[in-house]
Amino acid sequence: MYITQTHGAAAHPLMRAHPARDIPPAPTFQTDQTAVPPEPDPTGPAAVALIKSEYDMTNISPREVDEMVDRMIKAGDDMNGDLLMLLTHGEGFRQHLANTFGGTFDPNEKQDLVAQSKVQLQLAKQFGDPTEYLTRFIAFLDTFGGQSGEAAQISETSTVAAIVRANAST
Known part of the structure; x- marks a missing residue:
């Protein structure tokens, strides 16, 4: 099962994008319900x-x-x-x-x-x-x-x- 989340103005036509309400997307889950870790940044x-x-x-x-x-x-x-x-x-x-x-x-x-x-x-x-x-x-x-x-x-x-x-x- 995949879980996704929409946010910002795309979540509902009456909502306008606002920095305080602009929430990053939730992590994507695989079928075994474990989070996919982000790739480490090779720079910095x-x-x-x-x-x-x-x-x-x-x-x-x-x-x-x-x-x-x-x-x-x-x-x-x-x-x-x-x-x-x-x-x-x-x-x-x-x-x-x-x-x-x-x-x-x-x-x-x-x-x-x-x-x-x-x-x-x-x-x-x-x-x-x-x-x-x-x-x-x-x-x-x-x-x-x-x-x-x-x-x-x-x-x-x-x-x-x-x-x-x-x-x-x-």
Whole structure:
């Protein structure tokens, strides 16, 4: 048995459509009397948050970066400075650099974007360069799933120390 409801002006010729009286239609029932659930919305902030939770910025490949950004844009995220900065770590941009300046890279090689960005921030501070964009980008990376806590801190500290030592010896 199917149950339907008409509403608004179509319910009765004497009724005029009025926002306060305009009631949405009742759910459609199947013969077994169970409601048909609505399809989940594949776009919007919740969809973007779900996508972000699936990726670990401390262990992500350039190919995965491009895939993730494409998914986020399809889910309704705005193309903004943070996503553009993230794309510089993606396969498309890195391949462009390799084609332009020579060399090769592995689009499947995992990288730690959080540690790399923190090293860049440390070096920018050391040389008196602007840091606002890196600080904002690191905060953006922290909104993704992935490594956190003591292990991330140890990784970051050892990476920064190694780069500072390498720069001091040159």
